[in-house]
Structures are given as structure tokens and as C-alpha cells.
Amino acid sequence: MKEVYIKIKGRVQGIGFRYWAVNKAKEIGGISGWVHNAADGSVEILMSGGENEIDDMILACHHGPSLARVDSVEFVVGRRSSFLPPIEEGVFKRA
Numbered sequence: 001m002k003e004v005y006i007k008i009k010g011r012v013q014g015i016g017f018r019y020w021a022v023n024k025a026k027e028i029g030g031i032s033g034w035v036h037n038a039a040d041g042s043v044e045i046l047m048s049g050g051e052n053e054i055d056d057m058i059l060a061c062h063h064g065p066s067l068a069r070v071d072s073v074e075f076v077v078g079r080r081s082s083f084l085p086p087i088e089e090g091v092f093k094r095a
Helices: 017-028 051-061
Strands: 002-011 031-037 043-049 069-075 092-094
Touching (some): 002 051, 017 043, 017 051, 017 092, 043 051, 051 069
Antiparallel strands (some): 002 043, 002 069
């Protein structure tokens, strides 16, 4: 199992990125976690799953939905707010 917390920057809010991420995680399969809009205009994703599935999701996030402009995908290490929900096994949702 692999767990990653990523921040996607660019034009990623107001264009359906969270909806796309939930559907992409379901399409790939085996991914649990959540996606939410951050106050700084980025989208954050906390996810866990098999290494190949997580890698596929990360690669997909570099492009996002058709209306997105992804400038960067950054890995967030060691910073987790207690206000953010934990991962529910078998569920990938908008938070």
C-alpha cells in the first residue's frame, strides 16, 4: 500500500477537477481517499492504494479534466491538518 498527499496548482478550481478526480479514482480502481479545494486556489488529494494505481492517479492529475490547466503537482510531506478527514477504506470522495 502507498499513501500520498498531493497539491495540484494551476487553473484547477471551478472547472470540475474534484468531480473528475472522483471519477478517475473509480475508473482506476483500488484507490481510497479524498479531494478538496484548498483556500490558496489549489486542489489537494490524499489517497492510498496499490503502488501502480496511485502512480496512475498521479500521472492523470498532471493533466486533469479538459478545462484544467495544471501548472504543478507537488507532494506534501509531513503536513496534515486535523481539520481534514481521514481516509475511509474503499471510498474516494470530495471533501
